[in-house]
Amino acid sequence: MRKFNQKLIIIGGITNGGKTLIFNLLRKEDNFISLDISFPHFNVYKDEIISQIGEENTKRMKCFMETSEIFEPYIFVRKIGFLMKKFPDYNFVIKPGSPSIAKIKHTKDSRWLEDVKKYASMELEDIHPIFAIRHPKMGWATSKTTRENTIDDFIETWSYENLIEESKFSEIVKIEDIKHNKLLKSLIKKTDLNKVLPYTKFDLQVKTLNNFDNLDIDFKKIEESMKGFLKYLNYDTEDENIQLFMNDYLSEEDARIDWSRN
Numbered sequence: 001m002r003k004f005n006q007k008l009i010i011i012g013g014i015t016n017g018g019k020t021l022i023f024n025l026l027r028k029e030d031n032f033i034s035l036d037i038s039f040p041h042f043n044v045y046k047d048e049i050i051s052q053i054g055e056e057n058t059k060r061m062k063c064f065m066e067t068s069e070i071f072e073p074y075i076f077v078r079k080i081g082f083l084m085k086k087f088p089d090y091n092f093v094i095k096p097g098s099p100s101i102a103k104i105k106h107t108k109d110s111r112w113l114e115d116v117k118k119y120a121s122m123e124l125e126d127i128h129p130i131f132a133i134r135h136p137k138m139g140w141a142t143s144k145t146t147r148e149n150t151i152d153d154f155i156e157t158w159s160y161e162n163l164i165e166e167s168k169f170s171e172i173v174k175i176e177d178i179k180h181n182k183l184l185k186s187l188i189k190k191t192d193l194n195k196v197l198p199y200t201k202f203d204l205q206v207k208t209l210n211n212f213d214n215l216d217i218d219f220k221k222i223e224e225s226m227k228g229f230l231k232y233l234n235y236d237t238e239d240e241n242i243q244l245f246m247n248d249y250l251s252e253e254d255a256r257i258d259w260s261r262n
Contacts, residue, residue, distance in 0.1 A: 005126050006091055007127075009026060009091070010101060011023055011130055012096055012102060012167075012170055013167075014163065015158075018132040018175040019095050021196075021199075022175070029189065031091055032090060032091050032093055032187075033052045033091070034092075035052075035092065036094075036095055036096075037095070038096055042066075046058070061079065071100065073104040074111070076101055077115045077120060078115060080092065080094060081120030085121055099165065099170075102129035105124070106169040108124070129170040130173045131172045131173065133233065134175040135198065135235050136226050136235075137219055139154070140154050140218060141246075152221075158229060160228035175196075176198050176241065197245075204245075204248055204249055223237050
């Protein structure tokens with residue numbers, strides 16, 4: 001007999017929208033198994049995945065991650081469902097989520113529902129696709145800028161059309177409002193959600209590879225080009241957290257300079 005209703009949290013979102021931030025909050029909880037199923041991240045999380053689900057299960061998962069088949073809704077529910085049955089005392093959090101998985105859950109596809117029952121033995125209402133997002137100015141400030149990732153590329157990726165298409169079958173979770181999210185409040189006990197910032201230590205470290213010479217110009221482009229995006233998510237044009245981020249960034253930079261002098 002199952003001790004509790006397992007929950008499956010599937011975190012999707014636009015690139016650099018805050019998926020990992022939510023993922024890491026749930027990783028801290030004792031009753032969660034956390035799996036990053038993006039193959040480019042496999043070597044980063046490999047040891048952690050093995051420690052959670054064992055080497056044999058990790059090898060099986062790796063095959064489907066390597067070919068991206070894991071993002072196909074039927075394969076996803078069978079492979080993740082198999083693991084959930086093997087570890088019935090744990091909830092699962094998966095990232096990144098696929099819009100196709102969120103859509104098939106939303107439309108209650110009969111074949112997929114049968115697979116949920118057969119392979120995962122769980123209720124549909126315990127599967128939660130969420131779409132993580134933060135203010136686009138914070139998204140850009142914490143992005144690694146390269147020749148392949150310019151402000152114009154960022155604006156195109158974070159377009160209003162992309163937002164609608166990727167989020168319409170998921171629950172949108174704004175990082176800035178995470179403390180008000182009922183689902184996450186019920187699951188996260190080890191972190192005070194009132195103190196969660198929309199950026200992480202990793203964001204600060206990544207940005208050290210760049211400079212902020214054009215940030216004001218870039219922010220102006222965001223204001224002018226992303227009005228639909230901002231309106232849809234009820235974001236103000238300004239992001240009050242940017243100053244906090246910059247203060248922390250400068251503190252990190254000062255610490256690096258002091259360390260290099262020693």
